[in-house]
Amino acid sequence: MTKVLASRQSGTKFPLDGYDITKVPDETPVELFNTAPLLHDYQGTRIVRLSRTLVLKGGELARPCEAEIMKLVHAKTSIPVPKVHRVLKIKTQDTFFGCQCYFVMDFIEGDTIQDCWEDLSQAQREDVVSQVAAMFIALQSAQVPQQPGPVDCQLCKAKGCWFSDIGGGPFRDITAMEDWFNRKLEICQSFKQAPDAVPPFCFDKLVLTHQDIALRNLILDPEGKVWLIDWGDAGIYPEGFEYAAIAARRWTAVLFTDMLFERIPKYLEMEWQLSQIMYALTTGQWID
Known part of the structure; x- marks a missing residue:
């Protein structure tokens, strides 16, 4: 039987449940990147669940341009795409593909x-x-x-x-x-x-x-x-x-x-x- 990740279990308590993400200091989500319930981890990209409704994406391949195109798609089309709430800790030095960052977006329930x-x-x-x-x-x-x-x-x-x-x-x-x-x-x-x-x-x-x-x-x-x-x-x-x-x-x-x-x-x-x-x-x- 496949084990269900804690990030997908209905009874899991997430670290930022009940918090207003717009008022949380930048350092808090970044610190939770390595400890919050894991949703995805593959080839340099890691996604963790911050709350019942939000996830944090980061890693070597997470770039601010990804967040920006999601915002553009949201503005220019009716395509269902997770809403981006914040882009954090942008890094431009010593990065292979140009930039790195963390960004907070909606968690989409489903398979x-x-x-x-x-x-x-x-x-x-x-x-x-x-x-x-x-x-x-x-x-x-x-x-x-x-x-x-x-x-x-x-x-x-x-x-x-x-x-x-x-x-x-x-x-x-x-x-x-x-x-x-x-x-x-x-x-x-x-x-x-x-x-x-x-x-x-x-x-x-x-x-x-x-x-x-x-x-x-x-x-x-x-x-x-x-x-x-x-x-x-x-x-x-x-x-x-x-x-x-x-x-x-x-x-x-x-x-x-x-x-x-x-x-x-x-x-x-x-x-x-x-x-x-x-x-x-x-x-x-x-x-x-």
Whole structure:
């Protein structure tokens, strides 16, 4: 039998239950980062539960730009996303991806779609997929600044499956990002890892992009609403990046992905182009 974490047990007493988070000193949540009931701990990211309604996210990969894009999504779309209440202790020195921080956000009650998919009826699955499709379209349609990369940060690198393990940028503008991707294509072609016929990248439009719409990052709450979490790789990126990222992970959730692809626009050319630079994003990521 799987042990239920204390952070998910109804009888657990949390350290900031009954407190107004706006009046708690910055030091208090930071001190609780290592002692509050653990909700998630994976690859440099840790989330603990501060109260019945709030969590604290921190670690090597927690950045203020993640909190900022969640605020932007909340302001520009109707996508259900945890509300960010505070960003704490921003660090800009000696950080691999640009910045680090802690931030307090809402706790979303429910199960990940990854955990409950097999137990859903066909009608429930159809409803979940329709909600996710609406999220995809809302992200593509939102009016956003045409500055590529993480939001509101000139120091943070772009992260995600199209930027390798070491990230990319920061990019001063869309041309700089285009040049970066075309250099990756040149590397692949020079090492015979991509056909010479692959055309150079030409980015026309930037859109809000989550970059990791996967079953583990979708929470189904008790009312049947789907929430999109984990915005650590999100930013403003070329149209088509979102579709290509979902397509690249199709093997992890074939039925869900195929159902989703019936409901969203396809960007097959961008998907194909990005698939051709994988050598430069993996084995050859250190080649300049």
